[in-house]
Amino acid sequence: MIKLFSVKEKQEKAAMEREANGGHASRQSSGEVRVAKDISELALPRSMSIAFPNGRDDLLNFIITVKPDEGYYRGGMFEFSFAVPTMYPHEPPKVRCERKVYHPNIDLEGNVCLNILREDWKPVLSISSVVFGLSLLFSEPNPDDPLNKDAAEDLARTPKNFELNVRRAMQGGYVGQHRFSQCLR
């Protein structure tokens, strides 16, 4: 324990000196420390890239682009925005698909149904785990956990038709009543 008043005077003097030579310290939140670690250790497969729209000093906001080279979505290009909260990794990053995509696990607003982004998030997971999850989403879309019900039924019942619809959507065409974003490379 400290004895408050024996140190108080010294404290004020020291604080004044400190303020005089440099003002208030800029701090890194624990979330920023951890995301810096995640980013420096992130190994992206060739089919993915990362961009930091606010420059190298803001690691809390970035865009991951997925460019699948196989499966239903080959030849496409899908951007996901990441917003890392200050309570990261206690809380998961917020991820949103920036393109309107015809996908069983992504809705028309860009919400992504990936378990580790919500109910199964653990602080030991990292940006790498989420990135891996996103690539899995395109290699193995899962019709059993639908966020876009029409796309999920399409994939489960008539995979051939689903494939055609994915192509049409990626070209910027209509599937049903919805027009999708052009995402072909």
Next chain:
Amino acid sequence: MSRLDVDARPPGAVDVMLKRAGRFTGPDFDPSEDISSVLRAVRVLVVGAGGLGCELLKGLAMSGFGNVDVIDMDTIDVSNLNRQFLFRSEDVGKSKAETAARRTRERVPTCEVTAHHGRIEDKEDGWYRQFDIIALGLDSLEARAYINSVCCGFLEYDEDGNVDPTTIKPLVDGGTEGFKGHARVIVPGMTPCFHCTMWLFPPQTTFPLCTLAETPRSAAHCIEYAKLIQWPAERHGETFDPDVVEHMTWVYKKALKRAETFGIEGVTYSHTQGVTKNIIPAIPSTNAIIAAACVIETLKIATMCAKGMNNYIMYVGTDGVYSHTVEYERDPMCVMCSPGIAHSVSAYATLRDFMSSIVAAHPDSLSEPSVSYRGKNLYLRGVLEDQFVDNLTARMVDLMGGRTEGLVVVNDKKMKKTSMRVRVSLSG
């Protein structure tokens, strides 16, 4: 309402405690008549003027503290009045901090209370330095983590890794949730900081998105869906504000409609509030018990009249009363409060020199380090590496803004879970 004149009242328990030594007094306790004047000079900041904040202000003022500040960004809502007893119905809509300060001053004229209506993040770090003790009456992890990081940022360590006592800002933290609560004392640099024990907090319960979208089974599922999916889809660009009645009504109506479609019962307006704001009904007596523990600890820190709590007490009032004190331990690698490892390099060292010398000193934990200083990344490996190459030949003293001592954070793949804090000194 009668006024309470603290000076005129007969000597109470507080005076007895402060004016004589005893078997439970702290090691440096110096009982004297002067202590009450000391108590009036100590500056205490109360963060939050809600359920706990009102109790804290009352307790501090009536224990003889005479120089208290209170900060809160909120205004008074009618639903606060049952437990936030410094507020009256005519205060609804007014600033919590200002009203609480005024009411406390009125009731206990010996206590000067200064109000700050605003966000804790809007105050500069230096502003928090002026207080001797900070008492927290908060309801969120974020706000606690913020104050904790401000106070840990003040810490300075000597060459041997001992904390400089003049840089310590003690925190007393209270928290309640229904019939449960905790109080803890954080002496940053000496006892575990908030971040050391982050693992104590369970993650929020969330529902799978696809369950919300396709197979809702409960009222909560419908409410979450309305807030999470329908709101952004139909109210483009607007941020959902749980304190705006129209927003809450909108979500309630959407949820109700959805519940009817799926044949689910139980969506009510108050349940909607509960789910969207994560509200657990506040119990006034829990607040009183927890705040009392916090006030006592604040008094002990200020006067040393008894040994401080070591360092965390939990209180459970669901079935009878259960309470338990535990001593949590510091995380020796804590990214917020640990002293870090001392390392000295030449005054002319470049970032590259520093990195090879720190790797040579700790070959077991480092091979390809990334380095940051005061919230700024100096070098990051991996996907952003090319943007930092310029820094490699820059001198450490320049990267550290002309300072010759400082704390840098080093990351490396070799260290699986943690970062290494390094107290760099540039010498010779």
